[in-house]
Amino acid sequence: MNLxxxxxxxxxxxxxxxxxxxxxxxPESKAEPLPKHVLPASKDGNLVLGLCDGETSMEVQGxxxxxxxxxxxxxxxxxxxxxxxRKKNPDANWDDVPGPVLAQAAPPxxxxxxxxxxxxxxxxxxxxxxxxxxxxxxxxxxxxxxQQQKANLQTGHTYGAxxxxxxxxxxxxxxxxxxxxxRVFHDADALGGTVGVSCDMCHPDAANTHxxxxxxxxxxxxRVALLRDMINWCIENPVRGKPLADGDPKxxxxxxxxxAQRKGVKLEYGKH
Amino acid sequence: MRLPSGVVTMLAVVLNSGAGxxxxxPSQSANATPPQLPPGVSATLWRLSVPKGMEPTPERVALGxxxxxEKRLSVDNTVACMTCHEPELGFTDGKPLSEGVxxxxxxxxxxxxxxxxxxxxxxWDGRAATLEDQAKLPILNPREMGMPxxxxxxxxxxxxxxxxxxxxxxxGREPNFDDLAVAxxxxxxxxxxxxxxxxxxxxxxxxxxxxxxKNGWALFNGKxxxxxxxxxxxxxxxxxxxxxxxxxxxxxKQDFVTLARKGVQVVRTGDEKQIDELALNSEFSELGRFLVxxxxxxxxxxxxxxxxxxxxxxxxxxxxxxTTLWDVMDxxxxxxxxxxxxxxxxxxxxxxxxxxxxxxxxxFTLTDTKFDKLNKEQLAKQRAxxxxxxxxxxxIALGKKGNLGDLAPNPDLNVKNPADLGFYGDVTPVTNTKQx
Numbered sequence: 001m002n003l004x005x006x007x008x009x010x011x012x013x014x015x016x017x018x019x020x021x022x023x024x025x026x027p028e029s030k031a032e033p034l035p036k037h038v039l040p041a042s043k044d045g046n047l048v049l050g051l052c053d054g055e056t057s058m059e060v061q062g063x064x065x066x067x068x069x070x071x072x073x074x075x076x077x078x079x080x081x082x083x084x085x086r087k088k089n090p091d092a093n094w095d096d097v098p099g100p101v102l103a104q105a106a107p108p109x110x111x112x113x114x115x116x117x118x119x120x121x122x123x124x125x126x127x128x129x130x131x132x133x134x135x136x137x138x139x140x141x142x143x144x145x146x147q148q149q150k151a152n153l154q155t156g157h158t159y160g161a162x163x164x165x166x167x168x169x170x171x172x173x174x175x176x177x178x179x180x181x182x183r184v185f186h187d188a189d190a191l192g193g194t195v196g197v198s199c200d201m202c203h204p205d206a207a208n209t210h211x212x213x214x215x216x217x218x219x220x221x222x223r224v225a226l227l228r229d230m231i232n233w234c235i236e237n238p239v240r241g242k243p244l245a246d247g248d249p250k251x252x253x254x255x256x257x258x259x260a261q262r263k264g265v266k267l268e269y270g271k272h
Numbered sequence: 273m274r275l276p277s278g279v280v281t282m283l284a285v286v287l288n289s290g291a292g293x294x295x296x297x298p299s300q301s302a303n304a305t306p307p308q309l310p311p312g313v314s315a316t317l318w319r320l321s322v323p324k325g326m327e328p329t330p331e332r333v334a335l336g337x338x339x340x341x342e343k344r345l346s347v348d349n350t351v352a353c354m355t356c357h358e359p360e361l362g363f364t365d366g367k368p369l370s371e372g373v374x375x376x377x378x379x380x381x382x383x384x385x386x387x388x389x390x391x392x393x394x395x396w397d398g399r400a401a402t403l404e405d406q407a408k409l410p411i412l413n414p415r416e417m418g419m420p421x422x423x424x425x426x427x428x429x430x431x432x433x434x435x436x437x438x439x440x441x442x443x444g445r446e447p448n449f450d451d452l453a454v455a456x457x458x459x460x461x462x463x464x465x466x467x468x469x470x471x472x473x474x475x476x477x478x479x480x481x482x483x484x485x486k487n488g489w490a491l492f493n494g495k496x497x498x499x500x501x502x503x504x505x506x507x508x509x510x511x512x513x514x515x516x517x518x519x520x521x522x523x524x525k526q527d528f529v530t531l532a533r534k535g536v537q538v539v540r541t542g543d544e545k546q547i548d549e550l551a552l553n554s555e556f557s558e559l560g561r562f563l564v565x566x567x568x569x570x571x572x573x574x575x576x577x578x579x580x581x582x583x584x585x586x587x588x589x590x591x592x593x594x595t596t597l598w599d600v601m602d603x604x605x606x607x608x609x610x611x612x613x614x615x616x617x618x619x620x621x622x623x624x625x626x627x628x629x630x631x632x633x634x635x636f637t638l639t640d641t642k643f644d645k646l647n648k649e650q651l652a653k654q655r656a657x658x659x660x661x662x663x664x665x666x667x668i669a670l671g672k673k674g675n676l677g678d679l680a681p682n683p684d685l686n687v688k689n690p691a692d693l694g695f696y697g698d699v700t701p702v703t704n705t706k707q708x
Binding site for chain 2: 163165168169172173176177180247249252253256
């Protein structure tokens with residue numbers, strides 16, 4: 001099959017920053033539209049995929065433009081694209097993600113498995129300490145906080161006083177956000193993608209997303225970008241979806257997941 | 273993520289319920305997994321709140337329910353748990369202050385049993401750590417069920433043949449006071465409640481709430497500052513921080529400052545009185561959490577109640593002194609009632625009348641749909657009192673009088689709904705495999 005590329009103008013939907021939810025962001029006048037990756041068209045009407053560098057693209061044999069790839073096809077195709085990128089950029093640093101597939105929020109340090117509540121003898125009145133081990137009492141955490149902070153914080157009310165139970169609830173709440181981000185990151189439909197490509201295909205386990213380097217100048221965008229801007233660039237171009245609004249729960253969840261995957265990495269804004 | 277369907281896996285675990293149980297009862301089984309939880313009830317909280325070995329079993333729950341409805345547990349056979357915690361009324365009695373035996377008024381408004389299993393502590397002042405501990409105290413309280421001591425209670429129960437059989441069947445031994453509390457607590461642990469209209473909304477059905485209710489949700493998280501103590505998310509969907517705050521309710525009573533001084537003095541001079549007795553003394557019981565912790569900071573502070581089903585569990589506050597949610601909004605709007613121990617987070621809110629209406633409308637969406645009829649009745653009843661507003665002080669609320677701080681910004685929903693900051697989360701929360 002002859003592979004001669006002919007340049008076509010890819011119809012671009014006007015950028016809508018309205019996002020996927022009914023959240024209106026403030027109608028800022030956008031200084032100029034973001035650059036887009038214009039993909040060459042295939043002579044045979046095959047689907048052409050773009051890479052996130054805004055330059056590299058590739059034709060997928062046997063899939064017509066407008067069709068969706070199956071997950072297996074998409075993984076194969078994106079793997080090829082990534083190979084191309086690596087050949088082009090032999091010196092580029094590939095940031096791999098060590099550790100588990102899904103980041104885990106650190107469990108509370110003072111974990112003790114709660115013992116069943118002591119059963120007082122029949123007839124005994126409740127005595128001095130009526131809070132079970134690991135349970136919540138007024139003093140729970142309250143005394144330790146001013147000691148740690150060497151500050152004269154008030155105890156008794158809630159500010160700065162928290163309990164093991166609170167920490168568990170917080171850790172699980174954060175984990176829920178990270179988990180949701182993990183889902184979106186791995187799901188072309190959730191990203192609003194139209195070709196079956198999802199983030200994890202080029203960034204397995206959020207590798208090479210280096211969130212700790214934002215804000216930084218992004219060449220593809222031609223401006224200083226935050227992590228969310230780059231996420232949107234990827235959603236618009238390789239994934240071929242609509243960009244998400246700042247407040248979109250999906251965007252927030254993805255940021256949560258990507259940051260969680262880089263726990264412990266030193267912050268280095270502007271690093272390339 | 274879906275919870276495992278209806279069938280609850282029963283693990284044959286020999287229970288070891290700690291001290292007080294002489295020998296493990298025969299063939300006990302406990303649910304290692306929570307029962308099927310409706311949306312708006314958190315599996316994570318279940319895991320955190322139900323002590324190991326205290327998971328409800330069908331037999332215990334059935335016995336617990338029987339005991340919950342049993343008037344013979346009171347001294348003159350007139351009062352049962354359900355007298356003040358009527359299941360039909362959302363496990364409350366609808367009275368400002370509850371009444372025990374011989375029509376005695378107690379010092380507290382009866383809190384709902386719904387979702388009480390998720391409370392970090394029990395009672396308005398948190399003086400009991402578990403449902404088991406809590407269940408015993410009203411039976412022995414002279415103003416509530418009036419029994420003189422546990423032995424008398426158990427003599428009476430052992431004199432009722434059906435209970436002897438029941439306890440033998442469930443616990444494998446003679447009825448005793450601890451087992452009685454365990455059974456009642458097991459019944460209470462099945463009284464979780466979610467499935468409100470709000471849960472439909474938060475899972476993506478934006479039509480589930482009206483425009484006014486949505487505005488109420490925004491105000492709740494924004495200008496009205498409710499979420500500083502009543503924050504909720506999918507992991508902890510209670511809308512309560514489970515902490516204790518002085519919001520000035522006790523200061524309605526004129527002698528509060530003198531009383532607080534007296535109370536602090538009594539404790540400082542080391543007069544060791546039993547907490548429960550002090551809490552009974554209606555004068556001192558107004559000191560709230562202070563009687564438990566003996567910390568001056570806790571004078572007049574009471575537990576942040578869970579807001580689920582709040583529409584049907586009025587009147588409000590520990591003493592039932594606020595009749596409607598409009599009164600509650602008025603109370604907060606003027607920054608509570610000034611007193612030396614007022615919580616530092618209290619300030620005027622500057623809410624306008626339409627905003628208060630929206631907030632109340634939102635609060636009524638937190639009621640379990642199985643109480644829909646009651647919820648509508650209560651809303652109509654409260655709305656009828658909308659013009660009786662003893663707590664209202666617009667001069668302070670709107671900053672024309674006094675100096676109670678700046679206001680939180682008025683949310684412009686066209687720009688940003690404060691409720692969208694942060695994640696509420698998926699209502700079927702993460703069940704991670706962390707060992708408890």
